[in-house]
Amino acid sequence: MLNVSNLETTFHTKHGPIQAVRDVSFHINKGETLGIVGESGCGKSVTSYSLMGLIDYPGEVTSGKAILNGVDLLSLSERELQDKRGKEMAMIFQEPMTALNPVTSVGFQMIEQILRHEDISKNEAKNRAIEMLHLVGIPSPEKRYDNYPHQLSGGMRQRAMIAMALTCQPQFLIADEPTTALDVTIQAQILELMKRLQEKFNMSIQFITHDLGVISEVADRVMVMYAGTTCEMAPTESLFENPRHPYTAALIRSIPKLGQRVDRLETIEGSVPSLFELPKGCPFQNRCPNIREQCKVERPKLEEISKGHSVACFNPVS
């Protein structure tokens, strides 16, 4: 469905260029959810912005391909991208209050999109929008249609944004931390909603989050990112049961888990290196317990070590 290869995105800052995403490749099958996890600054959001063509100056996609239904998204002009965005692919964001336009009603924002992509009357578009609001579980959608974003609660706004993203029934959805700003009980509602809609429309979802619990419940496969590169990619179960990259393993051990009590949490010493001063070799070397001489000179490539499970490490955890 989507095939991304060797994606590289560079930001030209006044302190010199930094590569926020380096050599990232992945694919997403039809109806599948690929989770992308990593800490802040690891490039998980930049990866999806690159696919959507939302990288602006001083950033630039410097190389790579992203084939969606046979078309390379990265080679399209802005005009061609506009035809695709909203129709074939859509995105939902973390903070619905900033992602929605505060000065137009929810309904207006929805039909604007429908009318851009489809040749139907305003009335038909309105009916479609209301139907969509109903589908995402917004009570009395006819009334909510005329509401402005500030009149909705956080959970309702996120539902409205999902409705908006799905009005043209895209096959590919990018969800960038869609539940991070929400409370746990509301988060559970939104995750259930997304699952239901995914089945209904047979969508592929790229789900970005820093929350390992969320990813473990929604994703079919997971890609772990660190300092702009992929360090591990595996089916969800295999990743959590048998993490091979030292970073993934340490990350899973460092979170407190419900029902499992320990006196001391394991930590990953140090912090993520700045993208300006990335070491030669593996970016995780300064924090890695399994370090070897080779790690300091050569950057490990992502290699498949068992079926569907790839890791970028010279000395993986067994």
Add this chain to the structure above:
Amino acid sequence: MTPLLEVKNLKKHFPIKKGLFQKQVGSVKALDGVSFKIFPGETVGLVGESGCGKSTLGKAITRLHEPTDGQILFKGRDFGKLKGHELRDERANIQMIFQDPFASLDPRMTIYRILSEPFKVHGRYTNEERLQKIEKIIDIVGLKKSALNRYPHEFSGGQRQRISIARAMLLNPELVIADEPVSALDVSIQAQILNLLNELQEEFKLTYLFISHDLSVVEHLCDRIAVMYLGKIVEMGTRDELFNSPKHPYTKALIRAIPKVGHGKQTEKRSLSGEVPSPVNPPTGCHFHPRCPEVFSGCDKAYPELIEISEAHKCACFLYHNQVQNQEQL
């Protein structure tokens, strides 16, 4: 054992004013009669969703928000009635750590100035002694001495949180109120800060009130836990009681709603319907009844008292009121 802190029927109502003459048209009942005790050396967790009043409670205890009603007893003394220098002196014993280390450190002060501020306010020690104490604490929280001449923006989120923790420890407080101290941090940094808080507790014999929305963090750190919903405590118990046999339907739903690592894709439905109602007009009767899966007639009539259902476990739900009454009759 006498409690270090005892809060009795604490209320904080924020007025809503409208119109030319700022007439009061209603109030937000952020805290609506909260009572609990904290004993020396323990860590009490306070959980709930946004808007339930957990942060207001932290601020009301330190009197950053002046409570509308109720009593705060700190070491048996009425902290709520203190004024002027007595209040200031006592506040040295109750320190706070805030959620956002970017907002809680003054960007124009060096770390040394930030850390010497508590001493200045309380007029303690000479300059040399201050430097000595600051150097010691900065080492304990895991930073280098060279950090003292730098400014907050030069540090990462985790390091800044270490600085604000250092600031809270300088006056040797007895009670530390930590308001979501790790929620702004990345997962790998969270673990470092949680371990640091644990070490400091042992070293300085601290008592914590730990406010968080994250139940797994609370379970890791706390001895006793209080669950809040719309300005009231709905359940309170020891960690084992609360997590192994939660009683209140809200607590049960909250525990069910947390995404769990490594349990595979979730298929069963487990979310609560509806959203947290506004604290301006909370629902009649039990505030939770419109969302409650176990609601029955009567829940919308009166608010259930927080009653003891077993030793070390309290719950405010009519489901258990009859049980307790029956036991008493027997």
